[in-house]
Amino acid sequence: MTPRALEILNNVFGYGTFRGSQEAIIKHLIGGGHSLVLMPTGGGKSLCYQIPAMVRKGTGLVVSPLIALMQDQVGALLQVGVKAACLNSSLPLEEIRRVESQLVRGELDLVYLAPERLLQDGTLEMLDRCELSLIAIDEAHCISRWGHDFRPEYLQLDTLRQRWPQLPMLACTATADERTRTEIVNKLDLGDGRVFITGFDRPNIRYRVTSKENEKKQLLDFIKNEHHNDAGIVYCLSRKRTEQFAKFLNENGLKALPYHAGLPALVRQKNQNRFLTEESLIIVATIAFGMGIDKPDVRFVAHMDLPKSIEAYYQETGRAGRDGLPANAWMTYGMQDVILQSRFTENSDGDEKHKRSERQKLDTMLGYCETVTCRRQLLLEYFGEKLSEPCGNCDTCLEPVDTFDGTEAAQKLLSCIVRTGQKFGALYVIDVLRGSESERIGKFGHDRLSTYGIGKEFDAWQWRSIIRQLVTKGILAVDLEGYGGLRLTPSARPILQGEESLMLRKEAAAANRPKKVKKKKATAALLLESGTDAEGEANQALFEDLRELRRAIATEQEVPPYVIFHDKTLAAMALHRPVDEGGFLQISGVGQAKLERYGEKFLAVIRESS
Numbered sequence: 001m002t003p004r005a006l007e008i009l010n011n012v013f014g015y016g017t018f019r020g021s022q023e024a025i026i027k028h029l030i031g032g033g034h035s036l037v038l039m040p041t042g043g044g045k046s047l048c049y050q051i052p053a054m055v056r057k058g059t060g061l062v063v064s065p066l067i068a069l070m071q072d073q074v075g076a077l078l079q080v081g082v083k084a085a086c087l088n089s090s091l092p093l094e095e096i097r098r099v100e101s102q103l104v105r106g107e108l109d110l111v112y113l114a115p116e117r118l119l120q121d122g123t124l125e126m127l128d129r130c131e132l133s134l135i136a137i138d139e140a141h142c143i144s145r146w147g148h149d150f151r152p153e154y155l156q157l158d159t160l161r162q163r164w165p166q167l168p169m170l171a172c173t174a175t176a177d178e179r180t181r182t183e184i185v186n187k188l189d190l191g192d193g194r195v196f197i198t199g200f201d202r203p204n205i206r207y208r209v210t211s212k213e214n215e216k217k218q219l220l221d222f223i224k225n226e227h228h229n230d231a232g233i234v235y236c237l238s239r240k241r242t243e244q245f246a247k248f249l250n251e252n253g254l255k256a257l258p259y260h261a262g263l264p265a266l267v268r269q270k271n272q273n274r275f276l277t278e279e280s281l282i283i284v285a286t287i288a289f290g291m292g293i294d295k296p297d298v299r300f301v302a303h304m305d306l307p308k309s310i311e312a313y314y315q316e317t318g319r320a321g322r323d324g325l326p327a328n329a330w331m332t333y334g335m336q337d338v339i340l341q342s343r344f345t346e347n348s349d350g351d352e353k354h355k356r357s358e359r360q361k362l363d364t365m366l367g368y369c370e371t372v373t374c375r376r377q378l379l380l381e382y383f384g385e386k387l388s389e390p391c392g393n394c395d396t397c398l399e400p401v402d403t404f405d406g407t408e409a410a411q412k413l414l415s416c417i418v419r420t421g422q423k424f425g426a427l428y429v430i431d432v433l434r435g436s437e438s439e440r441i442g443k444f445g446h447d448r449l450s451t452y453g454i455g456k457e458f459d460a461w462q463w464r465s466i467i468r469q470l471v472t473k474g475i476l477a478v479d480l481e482g483y484g485g486l487r488l489t490p491s492a493r494p495i496l497q498g499e500e501s502l503m504l505r506k507e508a509a510a511a512n513r514p515k516k517v518k519k520k521k522a523t524a525a526l527l528l529e530s531g532t533d534a535e536g537e538a539n540q541a542l543f544e545d546l547r548e549l550r551r552a553i554a555t556e557q558e559v560p561p562y563v564i565f566h567d568k569t570l571a572a573m574a575l576h577r578p579v580d581e582g583g584f585l586q587i588s589g590v591g592q593a594k595l596e597r598y599g600e601k602f603l604a605v606i607r608e609s610s
């Protein structure tokens with residue numbers, strides 16, 4: 001490794017060692033090679049091009065799709081004393097002129113540009129007069145027409161290679177299936193470059209899926225019990241639901257804001273900004289929110305509706321815990337979700353082939369929800385990775401699911417559906433099975449059926465679960481046009497005739513659901529535990545004081561608190577309690593510039609508490 005790169009990592013960024021394949025990537029880029037870098041969110045992609053840009057002579061050109069993302073990155077670089085700037089349409093003309101003259105004079109290590117700005121003739125000609133060190137394409141999946149986030153401006157980026165053939169190029173992204181990957185390599189002509197793929201696992205995220213019963217209460221319990229004062233994202237499918245949930249959370253003493261494409265641009269901007277700068281705000285959003293959100297301390301992502309595919313789910317949940325501290329990905333789902341998503345799929349434009357592929361994606365997603373084995377293993381397998389042991393950090397690992405021989409239950413259910421004419425929804429069928437005395441059943445004469453009241457051994461909650469499982473297994477189909485009526489598919493026959501048996505997932509006993517978890521400590525507190533409880537508490541108190549100081553500094557500079565220091569860095573300060581500058585520099589996340597800027601203030605708070 002070039003010693004200079006390690007020195008920059010230590011002294012500028014304040015980190016002790018490279019992570020994973022960072023070192024290899026950086027070496028390759030400094031040496032002038034092209035590369036495609038696939039790393040999960042939070043893996044540390046930025047350093048892979050930032051450090052080479054500082055080592056190589058000239059300015060590194062970074063193409064980034066979103067202004068907010070650029071500003072965040074540049075802000076963080078300026079904090080550690082790296083000479084960086086961005087050029088985009090939101091800047092006043094004089095600022096653009098100023099950055100351009102800095103560029104031409106060779107004063108910048110890094111410049112961030114949006115593709116449309118970069119590809120203007122004026123910009124390209126100006127850049128011809130500068131000395132450039134490398135080209136980095138951030139969020140490179142935007143180049144792919146297949147991907148979920150195609151941006152037409154990205155298509156013309158291939159001209160960069162022709163214009164500056166001598167410059168090494170790095171393209172990086174957190175999402176790339178095989179097809180997208182090939183498209184990036186072809187489009188950017190990276191054929192002779194190396195592909196670096198880092199594992200997609202996000203071990204600090206805990207995955208959980210619960211059955212929907214009283215969704216509002218479930219969400220509130222989850223946040224109140226486990227995420228006191230934490231920042232989080234709640235995803236919903238419709239604009240209306242984002243508004244409803246945001247209102248509901250506010251009425252219950254939490255701070256929440258809605259975000260969806262129907263809000264005026266200014267309000268959206270404002271809500272996003274508040275989410276970035278405030279420490280314990282919840283954003284309730286449609287999927288319009290999230291791309292380019294670099295906030296490292298999002299502690300939870302909650303899904304109130306079923307995402308349409310595993311890709312979407314993984315991308316959305318991936319926004320939690322980028323700082324590596326424990327985070328939760330929590331979802332509640334029920335039969336209604338299955339119906340809603342299936343309807344979307346069937347009504348979407350696109351040919352039969354497209355619909356088939358959408359259906360398949362949804363089925364995989366449902367399989368994930370109903371799985372009785374480790375969720376992480378299933379997720380990673382989807383991305384072509386194998387986790388040899390169950391992860392120990394998902395709900396099915398932590399509270400193993402009981403299964404039971406559900407053949408007889410399925411037979412009762414299936415015959416009840418046949419007897420009632422294959423047109424009623426889950427609730428009605430369950431009522432008949434459990435022998436409800438509702439008027440409706442009497443009106444249809446279904447209280448005289450042989451299947452009336454034969455299912456009293458299970459409560460409605462368990463029956464709902466059984467129905468969902470049969471739907472996800474393709475044994476039952478749901479009528480998507482009407483009211484969600486259930487009917488049998490050909491796969492139901494062998495079960496009805498006793499030729500096949502069926503293992504099903506058992507729902508937790510009524511007393512245990514939805515689980516009350518005892519109040520957990522704030523996430524950072526886990527890092528602050530020390531020899532004795534008293535020490536742990538003292539660390540916690542110091543941590544809060546350091547946060548207060550960070551908040552004051554961030555407010556003054558009008559930047560998000562995490563740009564000053566990450567929670568993880570503050571926690572390390574509270575735990576190790578450095579007394580002098582030398583000790584302060586040892587803390588991960590403290591480099592030379594931050595020592596000079598903030599060392600004294602933070603050291604003073606630490607000393608005071610000791």
Ligand code: ADP
Nearest residue numbers: 015017018019039040041042043044045046047
């Ligand atoms: P990505 O762009 O891949 O989502 P980032 O580049 O934003 O990830 O990095 C995620 C976090 O990890 C950042 O806070 C960054 O400072 C931190 N990080 C990156 N590399 C290292 C390292 N070698 N040691 C410690 N922290 C690191």
Ligand code: ZN
Nearest residue numbers: 374391394397
């Ligand atoms: Zn697991």
